[in-house]
Amino acid sequence: MAIQRTFSIIKPDATERNLTGAVNAVIEKAGLRIIGQRRIKMTREQAERFYDVHKERPFFGELVDFMTSGPVVVQVLEGENAVKAYRDVMGATNPTEAADGTIRKLFAKSIGENSVHGSDSEENAAIEIAQFFSLADIVG
Numbered sequence: 002m003a004i005q006r007t008f009s010i011i012k013p014d015a016t017e018r019n020l021t022g023a024v025n026a027v028i029e030k031a032g033l034r035i036i037g038q039r040r041i042k043m044t045r046e047q048a049e050r051f052y053d054v055h056k057e058r059p060f061f062g063e064l065v066d067f068m069t070s071g072p073v074v075v076q077v078l079e080g081e082n083a084v085k086a087y088r089d090v091m092g093a094t095n096p097t098e099a100a101d102g103t104i105r106k107l108f109a110k111s112i113g114e115n116s117v118h119g120s121d122s123e124e125n126a127a128i129e130i131a132q133f134f135s136l137a138d139i140v141g
């Protein structure tokens with residue numbers, strides 16, 4: 002299996018409840034390494050660019066409001082098949098449908114305030130990592 006990198010965000014609902022360490026513990030237990038990490042407050046411009054693919058969806062405004070409502074932790078994760086491995090440990094978008102032991106089952110508040118983001122493909126992971134990290138800030 003290939004060693005991959007993926008992009009993660011610990012969202013405002015989780016940082017607000019002081020869950021950064023608890024989320025990171027689940028990530029590391031799943032065999033993923035946190036090789037880049039930074040706590041930031043996203044601007045509207047950053048959030049709108051990041052979620053551009055969803056701009057026609059009815060929840061877009063709500064999503065941008067939420068993602069800019071408090072601090073987030075942006076991360077680069079590395080491991081075997083990291084994109085899928087992280088999607089698996091995140092759980093389904095809607096926490097009521099997420100499997101036991103997943104981050105969203107453990108911590109998410111709702112389909113919108115669902116604690117974490119993870120890239121859905123290796124191609125998108127590279128684009129998303131480049132939006133928030135320079136190479137010098139990623140140490141594998």
Ligand code: GDP
Binds near residue numbers: 060063064113115119
């Ligand atoms: P993900 O890949 O599992 O994060 O899910 P999507 O790519 O479908 O959606 C991106 C993000 O938009 C989700 O993680 C949620 O934060 C948000 N979102 C998705 N569906 C809804 C919805 O029906 N209502 C609201 N308020 N937010 C949503």
